[in-house]
Amino acid sequence: MKQRIKKTALFMLVFGLLITSISGYFTFKQYELIQHGQRVSGTVTRIISVQGDDGTTYKPEVTYTIGGQTKTYTPSYSSSITTREVGDRVVLYVYGNRATFGGFHAGWIGLTVALGLGLIFALGGLVWMLRHLKRYDTYARLKRYGRKITARFVRKDVTSYKLNDQAGSIIYVQEDGGERIFQTHPIFSDFSIKWLEEHVFDVYIDPANPEEYYIDIEKHFGEPSPHY
Numbered sequence: 001m002k003q004r005i006k007k008t009a010l011f012m013l014v015f016g017l018l019i020t021s022i023s024g025y026f027t028f029k030q031y032e033l034i035q036h037g038q039r040v041s042g043t044v045t046r047i048i049s050v051q052g053d054d055g056t057t058y059k060p061e062v063t064y065t066i067g068g069q070t071k072t073y074t075p076s077y078s079s080s081i082t083t084r085e086v087g088d089r090v091v092l093y094v095y096g097n098r099a100t101f102g103g104f105h106a107g108w109i110g111l112t113v114a115l116g117l118g119l120i121f122a123l124g125g126l127v128w129m130l131r132h133l134k135r136y137d138t139y140a141r142l143k144r145y146g147r148k149i150t151a152r153f154v155r156k157d158v159t160s161y162k163l164n165d166q167a168g169s170i171i172y173v174q175e176d177g178g179e180r181i182f183q184t185h186p187i188f189s190d191f192s193i194k195w196l197e198e199h200v201f202d203v204y205i206d207p208a209n210p211e212e213y214y215i216d217i218e219k220h221f222g223e224p225s226p227h228y
Contacts, residue, residue, distance in 0.1 A: 009128035016122025023114035030111065033100050037093030040064050042073065044088040050078060058082035066094050073099040077110055142214040146204030150176045151215070153196040161186045173201045173215060184215050 042064030050057050057078035064071060073092060084090065091102035151173035161168040168186025175182070182203050202219060206212040 009125045012121050012125025013129060014125075016118050016120065016125055018118075019114060020118030020122055023111050023118055027111045027115065029098075030100060033095045033098055034093045034102070037095035037098075037100070038066065039102065040066050040092050040094055042090050042092045044084050044086055044090060045072075047082055047084070047086060048074065048078075055080060060084045060088075060090075062090055062092065064092055064094070064099075071099075075101070138212070139214045142204040142206055142212070143216065145207075146214065147207050149178075149203050149205065150200050151182060151203050152176060152200060153193075154181060156193070156196070159186045163188045171196065171215070171217070173203065175203070176200075182213055182215055184217055187217060 042062040044060045045063045046061040048059050048061055050059075057080055059075050059078040060082070062073045064073065092099050093102055154172040154174045156172065157170045159168045159170060166188050168188050170186055171184045173182050174180070202216040204214045204216065
């Protein structure tokens with residue numbers, strides 16, 4: 001059996017690593033700015049409001065003096081609430097042409113959220129991918145070393161799981177000449193009851209653990225898209 005990594009899991013992993021890398025880079029730049037920047041005092045001279053589809057957002061414009069020159073700093077981020085007012089004195093860290101507020105502010109919140117989401121996506125995708133590979137490794141082992149029996153279709157149930165808006169189905173098969181019934185994981189393939197009734201399914205059972213088995217649905221459907 002092929003060890004096919006689920007595209008969704010791979011996408012989650014890559015997307016998570018991308019978000020983590022980008023937010024990690026900006027976090028490092030902020031840390032570098034605070035560590036090496038010059039601490040100066042500035043004054044809020046204006047509150048900039050921007051009307052958008054999601055409401056109004058605000059960000060302060062700060063004037064400060066460094067090296068005998070008066071400059072203006074406006075953060076790249078904005079917030080739905082404003083905690084500063086015109087005339088407020090604020091602490092800035094200035095390093096080259098870059099500046100940032102001292103202390104914890106909305107910019108840090110955004111970076112923290114982005115890092116958290118990136119890690120969640122990356123770890124979630126990695127776990128999903130490893131589980132997928134482990135499951136296919138198990139199927140390959142069972143197909144090679146398991147006790148093979150044949151079984152015939154009993155019934156199918158439509159599940160609430162969906163892939164590309166197609167509901168998954170669980171197929172139940174019963175051992176030829178026996179009473180034991182086996183079931184597949186949700187699969188997303190089109191088939192008719194008549195077709196299922198006409199085919200015999202190979203089932204591979206772990207000799208050491210009869211509760212672990214693999215129904216070779218690939219033999220008839222090609223490689224399925226199971227839902228985990």
